[in-house]
Amino acid sequence: MYLTRFRFNTGRTEARRLLGSPHLMHGTVNMAFPELPHRDGQGPRVLWRVDRDHQAETKLFIVSPTRPDLTHLVEQAGWPTLDTPGWATFAYGEFLDALSVGDTWGFRLTANPVHNIRKPTDKEGDRTKRTAHRTPHHQLRWLLERQEKAGFEVTRKPVDRQLTEYGDEHELIVRDQLPLQFRRPPEKHAKQDVHITRVTFDGRLRIADPVVFRQTLTHGLGKAKAYGCGLMTLAPIGGP
Template sequence: MYLTRFRVNTGRSDARQLLGSPHRLHGAVNMSFPTRPARDGSGPRVLWRVDRDGASETLLYIVSPTRPDLTHLVEQAGWPASDEPGWTSFAYEKFLSALDVGDTWGFRLTANPVHNIRHQYLKEGERTKRAAHRTTQHQMQWLLQRQEKSGFEIVQKPVERRLLEQGDEYELIVRDRIPLQFHRPPAKPSSNDVQITKVTFDGRLRVTDPELFRRTLTHGLGKAKAYGCGLMTLAPVRGES
């Protein structure tokens, strides 16, 4: 497994076009691998996420079973004439193997929190429709409902730090929400459009089941993984060993 970080040159028009189209960026990520991993659920898949750190930098993160070659992205959306390397890939397997019960980490997850709804005009037995969670409370609840089966638990705040609003008992915030609607060529505009809502969670978690948690980190969490959702990354917590 590899964790790769690529810095996007947002001053280039091609880069801005990629960032504006999850479908194009999905294709560009896939082109980084001569042989794409199987998507039958039997093994880790390619996950990716774009982080925008204000106006300072935009980073593309990729987790993949094999090492990617991002030469085409450097030429299209990076600094091809720079002496600095265009991307950095880290061996991820050793880190994953070292995860243990009780480990505490800061995390970031961009996901597509959805639920199934039934419209009044649908008859009993007919298919429900998938819809995005719209409120911060429901989006947080979506993640909290999945923590046990995903091998972690969100750390709870000390009582003295909690506010009155519901959901504030956890070390968890919704950093941004981005509704997206786009079409997949060769479909016509507004025909079979893809509609997703990207939600970025920042928080602190504790590992409860290392095997399940490793699967979460390598298989993703939630829907719309092809369009930049599902990838969770970890960071050390200050004051923690």
């Protein structure tokens, strides 16, 4: 497994075009690999996420089973005349293997919190419709409901740091959310319009089941993984 970080040159038109289209970014990420892993749900997949901490620091993170080559991305959206390669790739497998029960980490996750609903006019047996959670309260609850099956638990705040009696018990915030609507090329039997709400969570967690948690980090969490959702990364608490 590999973890790769790339910094965009947001002064370039092509960089801004890629950042404005999850579909184009999906294709660009895929081009970094001569062969993509099979989408059978058994093995790790290619996950990616864009972090915009501020305008001058927009970064792409990729987790992948094989090492990517981002030469094409440097030429389109980086600094191609510099002597440095333009991205950094780290061996991720050793880090994953060292994770243990009880380890505590800071984390960031970009996900697509959704739920299935029925309209009041729907009859029993009608197909449900997948729709996005719109409020931070429901988005936070979406993640908390999945933590156990994902092999971790979000740490709780001390009582004296909770802002409210209910709903602020955990070290977890919605950092930002972005409703997205874009078009993909026409495909047989496929809708062209895609609607997702991309939400970024920052928080602290404790590892409960390292085997399951490693799968979460390498397979992703939630829907819309092709469009920049599902990737969780860790950082030492108190670190940068």
